[in-house]
Amino acid sequence: MGKEKSSAAEDTGLYDYWPYRDRPKITWPGGKKLAFWVAPNIEFYELNPPTNPHRKAWARPVPDVVNYAYRDHGNRVGNWRLMEVMAKYNVLGSVSLSIAMCDHFPDIIDAANKLGWEFFSHGIYNTRYSYGMDETQERAVLEDSIRTVEAATGQCIKGYLAPALTHTVRTMDLIAELGFTYTCDLFQDDQPQPLKTRTGRLVSMPYSLEINDHYAYNVFGQSPAQYTDVLKRQFDTLLEEGARSGTVMCIPLHAYLVGRSHRIGPFEEMLKYLDAHRDDVWVTRACDIADHFIQHHYDDALVNIKRGGQA
Amino acid sequence: MALDDDYLRYPHRQAGMDHSLYPTSNLFERPKIAWPGGKKVALWITVALEFFPLTPNDGPVRAPGAMVTPFPDYRTFTTKDYGNRVGIYRIMRVLEAAGFKATAFMNSALARRYPALLGDVQGAGWEIAAHGVDMNHVHHGALPKEEERAQINACLDEFAAHNVQPKGWLSPARSESHQTSQLLAEAGVEWFGDWGNDDMPYAFSSGVTAMPFTDELEDRKCLVTLGQREEVWEEQVLDAYDWLSVEAADHGGRILHIALTPYVIGQPFRIQSLRNVLGHLGEKSDIWCASGTEICEAWCAGST
Numbered sequence: 001m002g003k004e005k006s007s008a009a010e011d012t013g014l015y016d017y018w019p020y021r022d023r024p025k026i027t028w029p030g031g032k033k034l035a036f037w038v039a040p041n042i043e044f045y046e047l048n049p050p051t052n053p054h055r056k057a058w059a060r061p062v063p064d065v066v067n068y069a070y071r072d073h074g075n076r077v078g079n080w081r082l083m084e085v086m087a088k089y090n091v092l093g094s095v096s097l098s099i100a101m102c103d104h105f106p107d108i109i110d111a112a113n114k115l116g117w118e119f120f121s122h123g124i125y126n127t128r129y130s131y132g133m134d135e136t137q138e139r140a141v142l143e144d145s146i147r148t149v150e151a152a153t154g155q156c157i158k159g160y161l162a163p164a165l166t167h168t169v170r171t172m173d174l175i176a177e178l179g180f181t182y183t184c185d186l187f188q189d190d191q192p193q194p195l196k197t198r199t200g201r202l203v204s205m206p207y208s209l210e211i212n213d214h215y216a217y218n219v220f221g222q223s224p225a226q227y228t229d230v231l232k233r234q235f236d237t238l239l240e241e242g243a244r245s246g247t248v249m250c251i252p253l254h255a256y257l258v259g260r261s262h263r264i265g266p267f268e269e270m271l272k273y274l275d276a277h278r279d280d281v282w283v284t285r286a287c288d289i290a291d292h293f294i295q296h297h298y299d300d301a302l303v304n305i306k307r308g309g310q311a
Numbered sequence: 312m313a314l315d316d317d318y319l320r321y322p323h324r325q326a327g328m329d330h331s332l333y334p335t336s337n338l339f340e341r342p343k344i345a346w347p348g349g350k351k352v353a354l355w356i357t358v359a360l361e362f363f364p365l366t367p368n369d370g371p372v373r374a375p376g377a378m379v380t381p382f383p384d385y386r387t388f389t390t391k392d393y394g395n396r397v398g399i400y401r402i403m404r405v406l407e408a409a410g411f412k413a414t415a416f417m418n419s420a421l422a423r424r425y426p427a428l429l430g431d432v433q434g435a436g437w438e439i440a441a442h443g444v445d446m447n448h449v450h451h452g453a454l455p456k457e458e459e460r461a462q463i464n465a466c467l468d469e470f471a472a473h474n475v476q477p478k479g480w481l482s483p484a485r486s487e488s489h490q491t492s493q494l495l496a497e498a499g500v501e502w503f504g505d506w507g508n509d510d511m512p513y514a515f516s517s518g519v520t521a522m523p524f525t526d527e528l529e530d531r532k533c534l535v536t537l538g539q540r541e542e543v544w545e546e547q548v549l550d551a552y553d554w555l556s557v558e559a560a561d562h563g564g565r566i567l568h569i570a571l572t573p574y575v576i577g578q579p580f581r582i583q584s585l586r587n588v589l590g591h592l593g594e595k596s597d598i599w600c601a602s603g604t605e606i607c608e609a610w611c612a613g614s615t
Contacts, residue, residue: 047330050318061371063450066486069508070526076509077338103324105335124321134313141319221537222548260527261510261558261565262551 007169009272014186014195015204021154024300026191026246028292032282033242034235035289036274037094039207039252040082040117042108043126044098045071050253054131055144055166071256074269075101078259079108083115085264088256091270093117094286096161096184096252099124099145112193113153118285120184121145123163130166138168146232157286159205176200182290190238190247192293194302203290207247208234213257224266231270239280248289332492337522343563344511345614350599351559352552353606354415354592355522355568357504358402358437360428361446361483362420363391364534368447370454374484375531376574377446391574395421395428398577401602403435405582409589413571414438414603416481418584420445421470429473438602440479441466441500450491463498479603481505485524491516502607510555511566514609520607522568525551529570534581541584548588556597564613566606569600 020277023290028035034067047068049057058064086093095112097119102109113119123130124141133141149157160175161184161308176197182196195202209215211234216227231251236248251270258267282289293301304311346353355400364389367378376391399523406413414433417439422429443450444466450459470477479496480503488507495503496517500607506525512520526532528551533544548569555565569588576585592598601609 032349044329046323047328048323050315052318060486063452063487063489065505066485066507066526071508072508073510076336080337080339100324101323104327104329106326107337124324128318132312132314133318137313137319159376218537221539223539223543224550226543260525260551261554261567262528262547265550265554 001225007110009169012186015188016196016305016308017194018189018193020191022108022309022311023191023245024297024304026293026297028246028282029065030282033246033280034239035236035246035248035284037248037250037284038086038091039250039286040079040086040093040095041122041161041252041254042079042098042101042112043071043074043096043122043254044101044104046125046127049070049125049127052129052131055129055164057127063147073078073257074254075105075108078255078257080111081259081264082253083111085268085271087115087179088268089275091271091274091283092210092285092299094159095119096122097149098122098126098163099148106152107189109152113155118287119149119153119155119157120159120286121149121157121163122161127165129164130162130168130171133168135170135174138170139174139178142174142197146178147150158182158290159184161207172202173198176202178210181294182286184250184286189247190241192248192289194298194299196306201294203293203298204288205250205286207250207252209252213254214252217257217263224263226279227263228266228269232237232273235270235277239277242280250286328390329476331516334570336513338510339562340615341511344540344610345469346564346599346609348599351564351597352555352595352599353566353609354411354598354600355480355526355543355566355603355606356571356600357440357568357603358399358413358415358571358573359442359481360395360399360415360417360432360573361391361442362418362424363388363446368449369456370449370451372449372451372484372486374446374449374486379554381413394574394577395425396557398573399428399432401577401579401582402433402571402573402585403588405586409586409593411589411593411600412436412438412602414440415477416440416479418442418445419466422469422473423484426473433475436482437478438604439470439475439477440481440504440603441470442479443483446483449484449486450488451486452488454488455487456490456494457498458515460490460494460497462574463494465507467498479522479607481524486502488504492519495519497595503575504603512607512614520611522603522607523566525570526567527612528568529572530573530576530581531570534575545584552595552598556595559597567592586606
């Protein structure tokens with residue numbers, strides 16, 4: 001079983017400190033400075049989920065009509081708007097997928113698949129949490145994810161974002177063992193880097209909570225125009241720093257938020273802005289970023305990290 | 312210890328929804344709706360007229376706006392009452408000046424307590440839609456069916472005593488039990504606004520029509536919950552109009568829903584913001600301002 005993990009720890013044990021200076025230079029394909037990807041979360045929240053002893057699913061007693069309907073808007077309206085707008089600017093999605101969506105709304109999955117979007121696992125439902133699962137149960141969720149997405153899309157899942165960001169101390173070991181190449185669950189960096197797992201080669205892929213539409217709209221209360229401004233600033237800084245060593249920018253989205261009629265127009269402004277900078281930006285999918293990093297930069301990064309960041 | 316085995320069973324993992332309240336549907340694959348006069352965007356303004364009793368309920372759901380301090384919570388009670396005394400009259404004046412009419416979601420307790428308010432809202436030509444008994448009478452999953460039926464009937468009976476027969480309904484706090492839409496259908500309600508999962512009306516299995524409640528543009532959510540500035544609220548409403556108007560050209564009539572709260576938008580420092588929004592919308596030639604029932608009936612006629 002390898003190293004033991006308990007329920008108390010001082011840090012995640014997943015990576016060593018690695019300061020953001022003098023790192024081996026990352027070069028993206030075509031000499032681009034910034035790898036840019038978009039992560040639409042395509043989610044299903046159940047009306048009557050079973051109870052997890054560690055986390056409540058809904059703020060109100062079941063049926064929480066207001067909050068359920070709020071999210072269902074994405075599957076009736078928002079996903080379609082978002083797909084159309086992203087396709088207009090030739091931006092592919094890397095979908096953080098509630099796997100049961102393949103069963104509930106195959107039309108949405110088929111449409112995204114036809115556009116060339118990638119799918120990675122975001123759990124079976126966003127109302128089923130990993131907290132309290134033993135290794136067999138968590139493995140079953142991951143194997144279900146692989147099986148279901150392969151059957152629905154022909155794709156082999158390469159990435160993970162735990163459902164509702166609920167983890168166990170075994171999560172990273174399990175996804176690495178099952179052949180996943182990246183996780184979006186960690187927020188310690190703006191560049192990909194190797195993670196310490198029992199087996200495999202697993203990369204920490206920059207995602208974001210800070211520029212996640214959920215945080216922007218519902219936690220920080222940003223207007224659609226303010227959010228676009230935030231995205232442009234994030235883009236400007238990461239593009240500038242990418243001249244030194246390649247950076248990654250991810251825009252994590254939820255169609256039930258960004259797909260609203262008052263938000264999709266201002267969001268389109270960000271895609272126009274991206275379009276004007278294409279010469280310097282690798283607009284791609286998360287799996288491609290992970291593959292490129294593993295093939296060209298993983299080993300150098302590992303050596304540099306082991307030296308404590310000394311060249 | 313592991314989770315119970317049931318936690319990895321998915322009894323409703325199937326095509327469509329995980330319940331039978333309504334079928335799933337892609338907005339962009341439905342028949343195109345034509346509004347009267349060939350207008351592109353139906354403007355649906357709703358105003359919540361709510362009574363929050365000084366003693367709040369002890370149930371599992373307390374409505375947003377309910378009392379918060381130990382009894383007697385004069386500050387919350389009077390703040391809400393301000394909306395029903397002052398704020399609503401400001402809103403009515405602004406709408407009249409703009410030439411628009413609204414739909415009032417009214418607790419029946421207000422019809423009983425403030426019949427003058429009911430008369431004035433009717434006199435303004437607004438539609439009266441039922442909003443339950445009061446904000447303590449919240450419908451929720453643990454409410455026994457007979458009790459919920461009695462609450463619905465008590466509300467509709469009170470309005471009937473004032474010669475009002477509401478066709479529309481909004482549950483207090485938009486909270487429901489599993490059988491709310493069925494009970495509303497049995498009570499003769501034609502449409503309800505609890506479900507915010509669409510941009511257009513759609514039919515519930517119970518036969519009641521779900522009208523698209525847009526909580527994301529609600530004054531209370533934007534200005535109070537999220538603490539946005541008034542200009543930001545205005546901008547978002549107008550951005551929504553812009554998008555819907557363009558979308559309507561390809562996909563048929565759309566609805567711009569603006570949900571207003573008298574104790575929020577009716578404040579002196581905010582009312583100008585409503586005037587601004589309605590002033591801009593008043594200049595659009597492709598808008599049809601209509602009541603909930605008018606929109607619902609036009610949709611029903613056009614979607615079959």
